Amino acid sequence: MSATINTVIIGTGSYIPENIISGNEFLNSTFFENGSRLEKENSEIIHKFSEITEIVERRYVCPDQLSNQIGAKAAEKAIQNAGIDKETLDYIIFCHNFGDIPLNSNRIDVLPSLASKVKQQLGISNTDCVAYDIIFGCPGWVQGSIQADYYIKSGDAKRVLVIGAETLSRIIDPHDRDSMIFSDGAGAVIYEGVNQTEKKGILAHKTETHALHHGGLLTMGKGSNPEETGGNAYLKMNGRKLYEFAVIQVPQVIKKAIDKAGLTIEDVNIVFVHQANGKMDTAIMKRLFKLYNLDTVPENLVPMTISWLGNSSVATVPTLLDLVLKGQVKGYNVKEGDVAVFASVGAGMHINAFVYRF
Known part of the structure; x- marks a missing residue:
């Protein structure tokens, strides 16, 4: 068998903000729905929210931190973990x-690109290291990984750094109870092309965009509080x-x-799925197994961090991977030969997945 180029993971890193935001932080909030104040006690709203999403805590960045900065922190850890010269990165x-949203501004800054800002912070002088951004909803990091594989x-690249970072705490509506789902964080992964006869790394991938009928499920919109003025736009979703x-x-x-990889669900050892909503992810896995005429999802197949990290959008999957690889998610690990599925869904509406063999 002749050698082929495999896209393999050689380093991971993540940055988890220090500020822990529990449900109690929202006890004094004022929540509105359809222009009317919710009559239920906040304690009841918060409890019901945690039951549905399984989120107990979430993380927010410090006042002086921006997305590019926490992305750079995750990238530094990934480079250190990989043990490579940063100047050898091709992308x-x-x-x-x-983008970057300064505290209390609600204004998006993407000039220059966050990737360029990270390259500058890392001190990379190699002009052949191309830095650019992807805006692809929550599945952005998975899509970035697919692009890295291409x-x-x-043969155009040897090493690609893919970062997922977001500071959603800066763009959420404080009067919208759905905002309790969102958080901040960053994750980074370095992929390398390796010539091997054995098929490893990214085996197959699939992406779809369901914009025609579902493009409006996650959008920017006005605040829930009818008395608010100023024209600010906030992240809004049709949760149901x-x-x-x-x-x-x-x-x-x-x-x-999985079909493109020539495998079946029973070949999969671990699933890294976007940490959007605990019960939703459970339902997704049950439906996936039913597609294979299987009624039971094996235990210890799907690591979850949403209960204590919340939904940090593009950062959830690379952060989850980093924590599992470093033994920080109890009951989960990977070994050589294990097959993993990485999957996400979000604004667009985009859905993507790739199959990976360690």
């Missing part, structure tokens, strides 16, 4: 949705419809990726 792909397998969409569509995309 830096920074995946985000809102670059590497084409998004849940229904994800539970039906995401399993089908994952199966298509």
